[in-house]
Amino acid sequence: xxxxxxxxxxxxxxxxxxxxxxxxxxxxxxxxxxxxxxxxxxxxxxxxxxxxxxxxxxxxxxxxxxxxxxxxxxxxxxxxxxxxxxxxxxxxxxxxxxxxxxxxxxxxxxxxxxxxxxxxxxxxxxxxxxxxxxxxxxxxxxxxxxxxxxxxxxxxxxxxxxxxxxxxxxxxxxxxxxxxxxxxxxxxxxxxxxxxxxxxxxxxxxxxxxxxxxxxxxxxxxxxxxxxxxxxxxxxxxxxxxxxxxxxxxxxxxxxxxxxxxxxxxxxxxxxxxxxxxxxxxxxxxxxxxxxxxxxxxxxxxxxxxxxxxxxxxxxxxxxxxxxxxxxxxxxxxxxxxxxxxxxxxxxxx
Amino acid sequence: xxxxxxxxxxxxxxxxxxxxxxxxxxxxxxxxxxxxxxxxxxxxxxxxxxxxxxxxxxxxxxxxxxxxxxxxxxxxxxxxxxxxxxxxxxxxxxxxxxxxxxxxxxxxxxxxxxxxxxxxxxxxxxxxxxxxxxxxxxxxxxxxxxxxxxxxxxxxxxxxxxxxxxxxxxxxxxxxxxxxxxxxxxxxxxxxxxxxxxxxxxxxxxxxxxxxxxxxxxxxxxxxxxxxxxxxxxxxxxxxxxxxxxxxxxxxxxxxxxxxxxxxxxxxxxxxxxxxxxxxxxxxxxxxxxxxxx
Numbered sequence: 001x002x003x004x005x006x007x008x009x010x011x012x013x014x015x016x017x018x019x020x021x022x023x024x025x026x027x028x029x030x031x032x033x034x035x036x037x038x039x040x041x042x043x044x045x046x047x048x049x050x051x052x053x054x055x056x057x058x059x060x061x062x063x064x065x066x067x068x069x070x071x072x073x074x075x076x077x078x079x080x081x082x083x084x085x086x087x088x089x090x091x092x093x094x095x096x097x098x099x100x101x102x103x104x105x106x107x108x109x110x111x112x113x114x115x116x117x118x119x120x121x122x123x124x125x126x127x128x129x130x131x132x133x134x135x136x137x138x139x140x141x142x143x144x145x146x147x148x149x150x151x152x153x154x155x156x157x158x159x160x161x162x163x164x165x166x167x168x169x170x171x172x173x174x175x176x177x178x179x180x181x182x183x184x185x186x187x188x189x190x191x192x193x194x195x196x197x198x199x200x201x202x203x204x205x206x207x208x209x210x211x212x213x214x215x216x217x218x219x220x221x222x223x224x225x226x227x228x229x230x231x232x233x234x235x236x237x238x239x240x241x242x243x244x245x246x247x248x249x250x251x252x253x254x255x256x257x258x259x260x261x262x263x264x265x266x267x268x269x270x271x272x273x274x275x276x277x278x279x280x281x282x283x284x285x286x287x288x289x290x291x292x293x294x295x296x297x298x299x300x301x302x303x304x305x306x307x308x309x310x311x312x313x314x315x316x317x318x319x320x321x322x323x324x325x326x327x328x329x330x331x332x333x334x335x336x337x338x339x340x341x342x343x344x345x346x347x348x349x350x
Numbered sequence: 351x352x353x354x355x356x357x358x359x360x361x362x363x364x365x366x367x368x369x370x371x372x373x374x375x376x377x378x379x380x381x382x383x384x385x386x387x388x389x390x391x392x393x394x395x396x397x398x399x400x401x402x403x404x405x406x407x408x409x410x411x412x413x414x415x416x417x418x419x420x421x422x423x424x425x426x427x428x429x430x431x432x433x434x435x436x437x438x439x440x441x442x443x444x445x446x447x448x449x450x451x452x453x454x455x456x457x458x459x460x461x462x463x464x465x466x467x468x469x470x471x472x473x474x475x476x477x478x479x480x481x482x483x484x485x486x487x488x489x490x491x492x493x494x495x496x497x498x499x500x501x502x503x504x505x506x507x508x509x510x511x512x513x514x515x516x517x518x519x520x521x522x523x524x525x526x527x528x529x530x531x532x533x534x535x536x537x538x539x540x541x542x543x544x545x546x547x548x549x550x551x552x553x554x555x556x557x558x559x560x561x562x563x564x565x566x567x568x569x570x571x572x573x574x575x576x577x578x579x580x581x582x583x584x585x586x587x588x589x590x591x592x593x594x595x596x597x598x599x600x601x602x603x604x605x606x607x608x609x610x611x612x613x614x615x616x617x618x619x620x621x622x623x624x625x626x627x628x629x630x631x632x633x634x635x636x637x638x639x640x641x642x643x644x
Binding site for chain 2 (some may be wrong): 043045069070071072073083084085087088096097101296315
């Protein structure tokens, strides 16, 4: 369990993380999604006590990181690959980390086996490929068998096999009941691994919800139709209450309809169909829409806060801080959430 | 030599679950074992592994050893060779112990470099972030580093100092110029040589921590130890003499004198001044280390 409350980090004039509040729960993979420079790494560094928050608090298992008795047994973190001395062997790197937390030395061989680096255990880390470096970093994270795991952009630089391995690893770690918090700027990656999402843009939490709800709230599904008689079919469909768009490849996108209804219309008018398929919107699409809004919002200056509509999180704000600005009304699409059951459309807390 | 495909397909996490049998249930329903909190001794043990598993430790210590002993012997030999041509005054002022330890004034650079590298090596590689996630109590990490570095350099420094002393006295013995360990102040001077090297390494550690950059820190250490005395030598009269006495190298080197000199503080006063510099810098480094983002 990771709990951030009003977490803020300013570097001089620049606010990297702006009054961020979220909770990462055990038992599933939580994706920490945001474009490059959104504040993901800074947030993770604050969780680990590497950066000192300008305001707010963050705890792991209820305590500040620096207050953990045996931090590596509580939290395993992969921040950047090769955050290690290249002149040291993989084995020695892990051994000294184990020793610093009173973890038995045999655990070093266990994690080396686990990540598949046993054969290069006595090699210097500087000769490792990016992927091997990532594996060694993951071995270090798993060393203390921790209940909380954090990975910052873990698939960066990995080959497809390594990516598959890491996805499986993260899911199985979560399935064991651990808290798994993974950052990425890759929507597709998050769609593959995460069940829950914390979305950050320009240092602010934009959403804290399940992947499915996030997509449902931020993008709409459509029906894809291909037909040799599109010229006939298009107007027929458009006559209903559906929005119809023509794709560059010559197929139609029908919004607001279900495939059965589209098929019925076609059948009623004797139009042949070559394809009739429901298309789920991608996380990417949802994400672009959401962050597109933030960009608009930031360009537009300070908006008017709407009526508070948040759950219990709103009380966690640090006193005295100016209220977090919510997305302005003109920038919010009508279908934007409050989505999650725990009232997590956090951008608008006041 | 990369991990084979057989590793990739294997269900991960199975190794991770192997040692979760001793257990109490935590809030989230996971089995959690109780462990004793990590201690300062654990941090020291980890730092000990760190310092002995990088090559730079070996090479800097070897360089310090070779330069110190080699130069001490070389200078002793040069002195002995030139002895017949020396005037009475020079012969009278000759301090065989200090002369025999002269190499320390050059070999100290290597020990300073080791002190710098112990910390800047972590910043250069990013290891510092891993270190701080393992030992987030920064005071503890810093103290463990200082203790291990100090211990290593103390042992090696004393070996070097005694070796330089004994070998140089063998050379002086040719002309019956040698000083025995039992003579007044000799043992103190030789032990002091090792102490001085230890303090130099710690001072360098402090500077390395403050600057977080190898080249900058090494340059600063060299500046303190070698450039300041040159500047001091240009200062005139009594002021110049006083300043030279309390400059780092002048003050610290006094511990190796066995004859009183107008040019330097008394041995223990000198080492005391150098210790003071070291402590002030260590405290400043600790404060900076605790305050700064890593």
